Amino acid sequence: MAYANAQELLAAISPATGGTEVLDPATGELVGRVAEKSVSDLDSAVAAARAAQPAWDALGHDERKRLLNAAADNIEANAEALAELLSREQGKPLNGPNARFEVGGAAAWLRAATAYDVDPEVVVDDGETYAAKHYRALGVVGAIGPWNWPMMISIWQLAPSLRMGNTVVMKPSEYTPLSVIALGHILNEVLPADVLHVVAGGREVGEKLSAHPDIDKIMFTGSTRTGKAIIRSSADTVKRLTLELGGNDAGVVMEDADPQAIAQDLFWGAFINTGQTCAALKRLYVPESIYDQVCSALTEVAKAMPMGVGLDENNVLGPLQNKAQYDIVADLVKDAVDSGATVLLGANPDDSAAGYFYPTTLISDIDPGNRLVTEEQFGPALPIIKVKDSAEAIKHANALEVGLGASVWGSDRAKALEVAAQLQAGTVWINSHGTIDPRIPFGGAKQSGYGLEFGLDGLKSLAQPQVIKG
Numbered sequence: 001m002a003y004a005n006a007q008e009l010l011a012a013i014s015p016a017t018g019g020t021e022v023l024d025p026a027t028g029e030l031v032g033r034v035a036e037k038s039v040s041d042l043d044s045a046v047a048a049a050r051a052a053q054p055a056w057d058a059l060g061h062d063e064r065k066r067l068l069n070a071a072a073d074n075i076e077a078n079a080e081a082l083a084e085l086l087s088r089e090q091g092k093p094l095n096g097p098n099a100r101f102e103v104g105g106a107a108a109w110l111r112a113a114t115a116y117d118v119d120p121e122v123v124v125d126d127g128e129t130y131a132a133k134h135y136r137a138l139g140v141v142g143a144i145g146p147w148n149w150p151m152m153i154s155i156w157q158l159a160p161s162l163r164m165g166n167t168v169v170m171k172p173s174e175y176t177p178l179s180v181i182a183l184g185h186i187l188n189e190v191l192p193a194d195v196l197h198v199v200a201g202g203r204e205v206g207e208k209l210s211a212h213p214d215i216d217k218i219m220f221t222g223s224t225r226t227g228k229a230i231i232r233s234s235a236d237t238v239k240r241l242t243l244e245l246g247g248n249d250a251g252v253v254m255e256d257a258d259p260q261a262i263a264q265d266l267f268w269g270a271f272i273n274t275g276q277t278c279a280a281l282k283r284l285y286v287p288e289s290i291y292d293q294v295c296s297a298l299t300e301v302a303k304a305m306p307m308g309v310g311l312d313e314n315n316v317l318g319p320l321q322n323k324a325q326y327d328i329v330a331d332l333v334k335d336a337v338d339s340g341a342t343v344l345l346g347a348n349p350d351d352s353a354a355g356y357f358y359p360t361t362l363i364s365d366i367d368p369g370n371r372l373v374t375e376e377q378f379g380p381a382l383p384i385i386k387v388k389d390s391a392e393a394i395k396h397a398n399a400l401e402v403g404l405g406a407s408v409w410g411s412d413r414a415k416a417l418e419v420a421a422q423l424q425a426g427t428v429w430i431n432s433h434g435t436i437d438p439r440i441p442f443g444g445a446k447q448s449g450y451g452l453e454f455g456l457d458g459l460k461s462l463a464q465p466q467v468i469k470g
Contacts, residue, residue, distance in 0.1 A: 026309045082106075242443075269407060
């Protein structure tokens, strides 16, 4: 069915009393309540998903494609209600690359999971030997999602899983459970019973999911620290894992870059979702020959971007989603300012105001070893580091233990490609940052995780390869 607004949708998924209150990070007002589940509820969900999996697999690819596209239709029929709920719970504005963008992306990525045929691959056929590789369903996939893009990243996890014949048990972040419960509700109006379960709960539910003997694979997006814990807890059952972990993405500006031409894209590469994006640009290296021009152009763009309550149609930047993240950003910026770095913009939060709003902040003349550079801030604060040339920038960019994404900015594409090839990151963009595409594989390097999502590679990662010879 189509829900007229977020309140109508909340009435279908949220208890009127009891449960845990979920508050709007922009205003502190009550959004809704969530009935948190226990470990025994998780066990029941896993058992139901496992019982439903053979019949779901037996439907075949074509019928699963049809149902997933119908589920995408239902997302689109409820797009405004979903976007309003997402804005109120997560904090991101309706407009800009935010709530409406995320709901649209959820539908698009769901459809993208149906866009490929996963046919058997002939490995050898020489007249004497024949061998083919097939892709079979794994069974039940456990999905553990974050609070920054709760709907879209849930789709990244569940869409390929379902397409390949698996059933799914999802555990949303404790910070944004309503968005994922609502999304699951919309999908389950179309999908067969027990194919998709959303189990909202605390840390113990996530720990049990990652160790559960009846879960065949874990998909996780979140911090490197939690990813390492999942690796350890999954070891006894040798689960398959796809881990998209923390990043501290570097941007490298070349000497031939046009500061005015790249400023807008630099801004959104860093400040999409108010900086709360794993693959956002989080440290920018600029050669001294154009350093002042880049700083000036970026500051002018940033000044023009309104920040405020997400339901205000004028805003494109919102609050930090939670107090813990606000404190991390504030601490890192304070450390940079105390060290003598220059504040180009921001760094002056109003702690008396409602909501977890941290002002758009640009910091220049900062030491490459400062904590704002070496630690992931995950918020609206960007350090701009002066370097002699691209060789020095590459050295600094590769110095950290993470490598989710990176970018190179310049007018000479051939030179930019040379630099890109030297950066230790799972994805390197040229003259953009974080512009993901459902057709293009995405995954991290070093301690930013392993396994690929999106495209045909992403579908294959949700299957068990089986070679049949003879």
